Amino acid sequence: MNDLQWTTQELLEEAGKTILFTAHRPDVVMERGEGMYLWDTEGKSYLDFVGGWAVTCLGHSPVVLQEALAAQAAQLVNASPSFLNRPMVELASLLVQVSCFERVFFTSTGAEANESAIKLARKYGKIRRDGAHEIITMTNAFHGRTLAAMAATGKPQWETLFTPRMPGFKHVPYNDYEACAAAVDENTCAIMLELIQGEGGVVEAELEYVRKLRSLCDDKGILLIVDEIQTGLGRTGKLFAYEHYGIEPDIMTLAKGIGGGFPLSAMLTKEAYNIFEPGDQGGTYTGQPLGMAAGLAVVQTIVSGELSAQAQRLGDYLMGELRLIAGRYGLTKLRGKGLLVAFDLPGEYGPALVDHCRSIGLLVNAPKPATIRLMPALIVEEADIDRMVELLCSALDELKTETIQDDGRAAIAR
Structure with missing residues (x-):
């Protein structure tokens, strides 16, 4: 079968049959990336504040990396x-x-x-x-x-x-x-x-x-x-x-x-x-x-590009924006340096929040049940942080309106 003709569902079914199980992955197949965004095979975009676990430091598919790989591959x-x-x-x-x-x-x-x-x-x-x-x-x-x-x-x-x-x-x-x-x-x-x-x-x-x-x-x-x-x-x-x-x-x-x-x-x-x-x-x-x-x-x-200094400046901005919403959602222990930032939730519903965020186009990480970690690319801008906070608030608001079943995550009061 030509993989260029496979639908998302066919790709997911094939993955279920051929890829060794080592982790629970959502039913999403990522296809391309640029800057701060990823797109899946359905064309949905995701603002990425995980960055491959702090890997894509210059954003997705940066031109400087494309050019370096192409030039070296030719030589x-x-x-x-x-x-x-x-x-x-x-x-x-x-x-x-x-x-x-x-x-x-x-x-x-x-x-x-x-x-x-x-x-x-x-x-x-x-x-x-x-x-x-x-x-x-x-x-x-x-x-x-x-x-x-x-x-x-x-x-x-x-x-x-x-x-x-x-x-x-x-x-x-x-x-x-x-x-x-x-x-x-x-x-x-x-x-x-x-x-x-x-x-x-x-x-x-x-x-x-x-x-x-x-x-x-x-x-x-x-x-x-x-x-x-x-x-x-x-x-x-x-x-x-x-x-x-x-x-x-x-x-x-x-x-x-x-x-x-x-x-x-x-x-x-x-x-x-x-x-x-x-x-x-x-x-x-x-x-x-x-x-x-x-x-x-x-x-x-x-x-x-002095991206270390930029990480410090944008990290301070990110921390400041999180502080502005912390009281509203009970976020505590805001911490980190530069663009490696985390905060604690009032309950163990980190995985549910990650799912909600992904459903509305934001990628964040929960290294522990009550902790959210943010690791955006070093090229992140204030506008990206503003958009992240907006989407994060939307996801937190959604969670306020529903009960999370007790599967290791604490329920949020209505």
Whole structure:
């Protein structure tokens, strides 16, 4: 069957028969995107304040990314990881210039970047800390879906998945310095954390907490790893979230926004930890030219366009508009930095609100039942925020008029 002739219903039926089930998805098939909007196969438009979970940082199908991919595809798609290629060197050089790091390793996904960080930390522990291999991570964290990344993740519901779990991780409460310090022993090689726990509901690491962790790592001779998969490259109002804290990590991981929608990630570290030997790390698609060209175009645009500052300005505007409606709808704990923002609802009806918003053309995310998260593209404008607030209010008003059945979501009073 020619897919160009398939109706939406036929596409949905075929998906139900052929795509491995891993998630509940609505009966919508997305077909194209431009700027802040997506369109489905029925021609309906959606104002996107999810952005592929903070991925489409330049909006959907930005011209700069189209041109970079087309030009590179016409020249060289893949030469194997056995060779250097021009955009690989250029992107690594740019990342080093704009960060506190000296070395870069490229991968395709955030989980791979975090796996690379875990490997590097264990290598460091083996050769410089008498075989230390344990990494301290935080409850409520999220580091990816590979087996090691899942073991590092602090989700209680994952503790029994795919057992036996990979050993070597200790979980301690987030923002609890004393608990973290008490967990450090002769087997510890690193502390790993998100500076803002995105999947955890946009929970920020406290300033003094992070600074104490940096000092603790220095005192004990262990590594500080920051997972900036979601926060990196302008999202929080600075190019990297660690800049808010006045510290320098030993290792940083990036993904999501680095490729503007193209699968790309990176692990960055200091020259002192340039300790891998041939065979320790690699991958078929590490540093492949097409991804490197995409990343180079995206990072150059973020830096030259000063999109970090724009994210700060528009994030302040977004927060201000949310404050104006908070009292009307009982919204609390407005929080976040830049264009990574969340708020809590008065009941556990986040999934229902997401559904209502989608039905009227707005995409938002509920990482927890009573939490809504907003992650618009860095190119968002005040008019887009105004429209988002208008649609959000319409969805909240609709929910006020109906009873939500008790399926894990609290009912809203009529």
